[in-house]
Each structure stands twice: as structure tokens, then as C-alpha cells.
Amino acid sequence: xxxxxxxxxxxxxxxxxxxxxxxxxxxxxxxxxxxxxxxxxxxxxxxxxxxxxxxxxxxxxxxxxxxxxxxxxxxxxxxxxxxxxxxxxxxxxxxxxxxxxxxxxxxxxxxxxxxxxxxxxxxxxxxxxxxxxxxxxxxxxxxxxxxxxxxxxxxxxxxxxxxxxxxxxxxxxxxxxxxxxxxxxxxxxxxxxxxxxxxxxxxxxxxxxxxxxxxxxxxxxxxxxxxxxxxxxxxxxxxxxxxxxxxxxxxxxxxxxxxxxxxxxxxxxxxxxxxxxxxxxxxxxxxxxxxxxxxxxxxxxxxxxxxxxxxxxxxxxxxxxxxxxxxx
Numbered sequence: 195x196x197x198x199x200x201x202x203x204x205x206x207x208x209x210x211x212x213x214x215x216x217x218x219x220x221x222x223x224x225x226x227x228x229x230x231x232x233x234x235x236x237x238x239x240x241x242x243x244x245x246x247x248x249x250x251x252x253x254x255x256x257x258x259x260x261x262x263x264x265x266x267x268x269x270x271x272x273x274x275x276x277x278x279x280x281x282x283x284x285x286x287x288x289x290x291x292x293x294x295x296x297x298x299x300x301x302x303x304x305x306x307x308x309x310x311x312x313x314x315x316x317x318x319x320x321x322x323x324x325x326x327x328x329x330x331x332x333x334x335x336x337x338x339x340x341x342x343x344x345x346x347x348x349x350x351x352x353x354x355x356x357x358x359x360x361x362x363x364x365x366x367x368x369x370x371x372x373x374x375x376x377x378x379x380x381x382x383x384x385x386x387x388x389x390x391x392x393x394x395x396x397x398x399x400x401x402x403x404x405x406x407x408x409x410x411x412x413x414x415x416x417x418x419x420x421x422x423x424x425x426x427x428x429x430x431x432x433x434x435x436x437x438x439x440x441x442x443x444x445x446x447x448x449x450x451x452x453x454x455x456x457x458x459x460x461x462x463x464x465x466x467x468x469x470x471x472x473x474x475x476x477x478x479x480x481x482x483x484x485x486x487x488x489x490x491x492x493x494x495x496x497x498x499x500x501x502x503x504x505x506x507x508x509x510x511x512x513x514x515x516x517x518x519x520x521x522x
Contacts, residue, residue, distance in 0.1 A: 196220045196483055199245070199255035201270050202262035203227035203236045206284065210261050211240050213476040220483050226251045227262075252277050257307075257486060259479070260284060264348055268293035275300040275308075282482050284311040285360070286352045287499035291507050294500045301496045309482045309492035310499030312360040314413075316474040316481075319431045320361065322467040323424055326435065328365055330417040330424075333400040335362075338408035341381055349384035350377065351506050351513070355404035358415065359392075359509075360494070360502040365417070368396035370505060375512040380407050390509045435465040 198220050200211055207227065214222040224243035227233045233244045245251035252258060252273055257280035260270050268288045274281055275297070287310050288294040301308040314320060335358040370392060377388030387405040394400075413428035423436040438460055478493075485492045 196487060197223045197254065197256045198259060198483075199223055199251040199257075200225040200259045200261060201227070201248075201251070201266075202260065202284075203229070203232050204261070204263075207261040208236060208240075209475055210259055210479065211236060211242060213473070213479055214259070215240065215242075216476065217480045217483060219487060223254055224251055248273065252279060255279060257282065257483070261311075264352070265289045268297065271297050272300060275304045275306065278304045278306055280306045280482075280486050281308040281496075282311060282479065283308065283496075283499070285313075285499065285502070286348070286356055286506065287496065287503050289348075291500075291503060294503050298496050298500050307482070307486050307492055308496040309478070309485070310494045310496060310502075311478065312357060312494050312499070312502065313474050313478055314357045314361055314428055315364065315494060316472070316478045317428045317431065318469045318472050318474070319426050319428055319433045321472075322433045322469045323426065323435070326422075326424065328417065328419070328424070330365055330419045331398050332418040333362055333365070333398070333402075333415065334418075335400070335402045335415040336412050337402075337404045338410065338412040339406045340409065340411060341386075341407050349510060350386055350388050350404045350406050351390075351509050352503075353404075354406060355388060355390065355402055355509070356502055356506045357413075358400075358402050358404070359505050360498070361415065362392065362400045362402070363501055363505065364498070366394050366396070366398050366400070368394040368398065370508070371395045373505070373508050373512050375509045377513040385510075385513060388509070388513060390512070392505065392509075431469050431471075433467050433469060435467065437463045437465070 196219060198214050203225050211225060222242060224245045226245045226248055237244055258274045259282045260267055261284050264286055267283055271281055271283055337354045337358055372393040375390040377385035380386040386407045389403045392400040411429060415426045417424040421437060425434045
């Protein structure tokens with residue numbers, strides 16, 4: 195039985211604790227959180243042991259799930275890796291790039307499994323297009339959320355946009371060529387709304403917008419490629435694929451005839467892939483446990499987490515430079 199310890203019992207930490215209790219082949223041995231009120235609520239609701247000493251929990255566990263504030267990720271993760279413990283770390287990987295790079299090296303030296311919690315990779319709407327040949331040349335994403343003080347310890351880039359950065363990097367297998375960005379702090383000390391344009395060596399362009407001061411929630415991504423348009427709604431968990439095909443090809447129920455003007459007939463084919471319901475957090479944690487038990491690669495490695503952080507920090511630098519130029 196794989197012994198799991200959780201660091202952090204805040205909003206997301208509670209969800210992780212609940213999900214670990216429902217996953218087979220693992221035993222949630224306890225959690226650590228310095229907040230007494232928060233901890234007492236978790237003990238009462240989930241009947242789980244609270245550790246008051248960090249090192250004792252690390253020593254007793256086979257794997258640690260870090261769901262604490264981003265600023266504490268590095269310190270906890272380093273302690274775990276020096277004790278050769280497997281790690282699941284919520285996004286973003288760490289607070290600074292230097293910390294992230296050190297963790298990449300420590301994971302390699304410890305020879306353990308380390309997965310970063312970019313949960314949108316497990317969103318059923320995204321998984322539904324997994325069988326498609328995705329070679330996007332233009333990507334547009336909008337991730338908008340109503341204001342919530344939780345998470346404002348980091349900018350909207352590291353809080354929200356990093357989800358879309360991770361997905362884009364997983365789809366576009368090409369080095370980043372150029373980044374431009376702008377953003378504004380409205381209700382907190384860090385940027386609350388931001389836009390980034392990321393250009394890749396292969397010609398693909400990603401235009402990402404994130405806001406945590408919206409009146410409504412939205413998590414949509416649109417992929418445009420030579421043969422198709424793919425729309426993914428991460429919030430409503432729906433997907434659509436639009437293609438142009440020759441007239442005479444097998445007709446689908448949502449096909450739309452199209453006259454091109456030169457006597458040529460084509461058909462706009464609309465596909466709605468089946469989206470299988472699943473609990474994304476439970477799935478990512480379960481898959482992480484399976485990777486340890488069966489010695490398989492994790493889906494989102496510590497290096498994947500670092501790469502998303504690297505691009506996010508480049509966006510932050512460009513945003514800061516843009517603001518300085520326009521405040522002169």
C-alpha cells in the first residue's frame with residue numbers, strides 16, 4: 195500500500211485529501227498544515243491524522259502531495275527529494291525559476307517520480323480531442339474568473355494563464371521565438387488581467403488572455419490548423435471540430451453544404467466528439483500513484499512544470515517592460 199502525505203489543507207488541499215481517500219492501492223497517512231483552525235476542520239470532516247512536524251510526515255510517507263501556497267513549494271519539495279520521496283506538486287512548480295531548476299536537478303538525482311498538477315491536461319474536453327492529429331498554427335485562449343482573494347499571492351499569469359501556457363507547450367512541439375505581453379493590477383498588488391502573444395519557431399502563434407476580475411467565468415481555447423478548427427470549452431466540458439471536406443464524402447448529421455463560387459461544392463463538417471465524464475483531480479492523483487506502483491512515466495513531469503514556469507516568467511518580464519515603457 196502506497197503511503198501518501200499531504201502538505202496544505204486549504205481549499206485545494208481539502209479536495210486532494212478527499213480524493214486520496216477514494217483512490218485504491220494508497221493509504222492517506224496524514225497531512226501537515228500550520229493553521230490550527232483549518233486543520234481542525236479537516237480532521238473533523240475527513241477523520242485524517244494531522245502531523246505537526248514536517249519531517250515526521252515526510253519520513254512516514256512514500257510519496258508527498260504538495261498543495262501548500264506556491265511560496266512554500268520549494269522548501270517542502272527539497273526536503274522530500276533529499277529523502278528520496280516521490281512528489282506531486284501543484285502548479286506553479288515553484289515561486290522562482292531558480293527554485294524550479296534546482297528541483298528539476300534534485301528529482302533527477304533522487305530518481306523518483308515527480309508530477310506537476312496542471313489539472314487541465316486531465317479535463318475531459320481536452321482529452322476528447324486527444325485522438326486528433328493536432329498541429330495548430332494559431333491558438334486563442336480566454337481564461338476568465340470572478341475575483342477571489344485566494345490565489346492573489348501571485349499574478350494572474352502564474353495563477354490562471356499558466357494552465358493555458360502548459361497546454362500550448364504540450365501541443366506545439368517547437369521552441370518559443372518571441373513573446374509580447376501587457377497586463378494591469380486592478381484589485382490586487384499583482385496583475386489581475388493580462389494578455390500574451392507567444393510566437394514559435396514553426397510559425398504557430400498563441401494569443402492568451404487571462405483575467406481574475408471578470409463578471410463571468412470562461413475557460414475556452416480555440417485551435418486553428420490547416421485542415422480544421424477545434425474549439426475546447428474547459429468549463430462546460432464540450433468540444434467541437436470543424437473541417438472542410440469535398441462534396442460527396444460521407445455526410446455527417448451536422449454537415450453544412452458550401453458553395454465556393456466556381457461551381458465547386460464543398461461541405462463544412464462539424465463533429466462533436468463524445469466527452470466522457472471524469473473527475474480530473476482524482477484522475478491525475480490516481481495516475482500519479484499508478485506511475486509509482488507500476489514504474490511508469492508521469493504525464494506532466496517536473497521539467498514540463500519548469501518549462502511552463504519559464505514561459506510564464508518571460509511573459510511577466512515582457513509585461514513589466516511594457517508597463518514601464520507606457521508609464522514613462
